[in-house]
Amino acid sequence: MSQLLCRTLLLAIVLACLPAARASAQTEPPRGFWVAIGGSSTTLQGACGEGCDTESPYFHSGTLLADIGHRVNSRTDAGVEVAWTPSTSAAGEDVRTTFIVGVAQFRPWASKGFSIKGGMGMAFVRNWVYDFSGGVSAPPFTSKALGLTYSAGWTFRHTQRVGVQIFGAQHVATLGDLKTSAQTYENVIANFWSVGAVIVIR
Secondary structure (H helix, E strand, O other), rough: HHHHHHHHHHHHHHHHHHOOOOOOOOOOOOEEOOOOEEEEEEEEEOOOOOOOOOOOOOOEEEEEEEEEEEOOOOOEEEEEEEEEEEEEEOOOEEEEEEEEEEEEEEEOOOOOOOEEEEEEEEEEEOOOOOOHHHOOOOOOOOEEEEEEHHHHHEEEEOOOEEEEEEEEEEEEEEEEEEOOOEEEEEEEEEEEEEEEEEEEEO
């Protein structure tokens, strides 16, 4: 199964890099459902409001992304995005964060590949939100949070059936207050900054 997936992704990349075969330029992408699959390089950091003596360190990882949606018109798409980021805390604990958000994508110019995207939904964080100072640690747990995302990108071959989009994005998980045996940390959030690419199939 994994070999088939790798071959399919490789074929999609090759097709996306080929020059357009049509003689006349198509100004409006085809309507209907679309799928985007890819990944990104991600930097993540925990932060909080009052009660935080030091900033949490930055961590570096990768993110797997999958979007599915429907074209509303020549400039607007609506859909659902799933983003999964595995990482490891400074204490060596596995960290797993999953975002499931509804998204809307807008192209200011219908004939260009530039687009902006924003969304809101849920984030599920396992084990990590903040590396506490003073040796204080929280037990492993899974926390539900409000998930937000916004991004900007450029799609090559945006009028064709298969294209490639490069993007920069930020995901934010707002976890609220977190209590430990020592104190309460207020307004704990996790920030995820990403740069990556997805294959877009329409």
